[in-house]
Amino acid sequence: MTSPILSIVIPTFNRASYLKQTLENLRRELPTVAAGTVEIIVSDNASPDDTPTVVSAAVADGLSIRSIRNAENIGSDANIAQVFNMAKAPYVLILGDDDVLVAGTLSFLISTLQKETYGVVCLKSYGYDSDLLAEHPGGHGKSLVFEDSGDFIAAIGAYITLISACVINKGLLGDIDARQFCGGNLVQVHLVLKAALSARQNLFYTGYAVACKRNNSGGYDFSKVFVEELGRILDSYVADGLPRSGIRKFERRMMFGYYPYYLLRQRQNQTAGLNDTYGRFSTRFGNRPLFWIWLAPILKLPRPLSLLWGSLTVAVGRSLSGDFRRGLTFLQKQFLR
Incomplete structure (x- = not known):
């Protein structure tokens, strides 16, 4: 059985309709990569809405998901840390429950991660109001490789704070427990910095690869x-x-x-x-x-x-x-x- 290269982990709370869209998008994109190269994990932070039904329906439709449902809301930081810790693949993308990978992004990621080792692969995102396809800014991107971590952090700017923008090389972090970074609403920034500083090189893809629901947090x-x-x-x-x-x-x-x-x-x-x-x-x-x-x-x-x-x-x-x-x-x- 193929070992996963990338874990896509989704912390979620009370946004069943958005989560449904995100999971449907992943179901469409998974056939573009080899079976078993991607694992999907959902951590439900005790949502009072239809989130469990959405996850069950996605599984019934053929999407392989590892899921956990917290008995009570443990806070967004702890939920992010928990689902990151659950990831088994060397690379982890913490995907927001209302964010969507643009068509072709998943295959690009797997191809990129198979060719070289990076601390962080950062994806450019854009905001949308109602139609993520019609509101895509267009244009083409390129892969910029940085050997200087300071230049990389400066280049990606605010994307360091966006969970859905950064694929993190968890394999470089050892037996790290992400829960140690809870408390400031920026768990992911610690993880990105640690991975970027531990690597010989990092990559920034300048094409718009992630669609984020605007003003939804x-x-x-x-x-x-x-x-x-x-x-x-x-x-x-x-x-x-x-x-x-x-x-x-x-x-x-x-x-x-x-x-x-x-x-x-x-x-x-x-x-x-x-x-x-x-x-x-x-x-x-x-x-x-x-x-x-x-x-x-x-x-x-x-x-x-x-x-x-x-x-x-x-x-x-x-x-x-x-x-x-x-x-x-x-x-x-x-x-x-």
């Missing part, structure tokens, strides 16, 4: 997790070989092309905590001119001006960070709807 403070906690995690890996220059490049990319959108959303929605957000950003980035020029105006200008400036920074930041199509799409949605 929450329950956390954005700046606390993606500025304060993420910064703390990055700093903690300097002792393990992550160069500070790589962290600076990574954070410059985040400030320019990632953070503007979420700050703009906060101003658009007029959500509370603006002062806390400003405090966390200024504490981490206050000594960098880019923060004051690019981000601070979104937080501090009068709302009409901040929305205008924020829209500009999102469009320009995405376009000049290699996401021209997403930048153009954003402009169309903001001003041509």
Whole structure:
């Protein structure tokens, strides 16, 4: 029997309809790779909806799934860690229950992982609202191989935080227990960093390979997790070989092309905590001119001006960070709807 090369592990809670779509997509893609090369695991975090029925139906339709259902909700971090620990293959993709692999991605992954050894293979993603095929940005990608872990982390930017974007070489991590990283909503970042720093090379595929349901998560403070906690995690890996220059490049990319959108959303929605957000950003980035020029105006200008400036920074930041199509799409949605 063929040993699996890739474990696709899916932590899920109370999103049966999205999980159904994700599993149906995997059932369509599995015939594109050799039998036995992929294992699928679902960890149901005590969902009160039809999740058990969805999993059972997928199995009845011929999809081989190892599944576990928690007796009670153990939290998203612990559920992610649990299902990662269950994986038997050398490579693991933690796939969000509302995310879908674009057609051809699975065969690309298996082919790539069979040819070379990588610490992390990062896949570019895109957000969609209703039709993942019609909303695909298009274009073609290429595989970029990095031998410098700092350059790799800087290149993938925010994708380090997206569970569905990073295939992790678990084989390089020994008998690691992912539960040790629970508590900050970024279990996957620790795993990506450890694998990337342990490998001779890492790969970033620049084609849009993962479709992610847009604005479908929450329950956390954005700046606390993606500025304060993420910064703390990055700093903690300097002792393990992550160069500070790589962290600076990574954070410059985040400030320019990632953070503007979420700050703009906060101003658009007029959500509370603006002062806390400003405090966390200024504490981490206050000594960098880019923060004051690019981000601070979104937080501090009068709302009409901040929305205008924020829209500009999102469009320009995405376009000049290699996401021209997403930048153009954003402009169309903001001003041509």
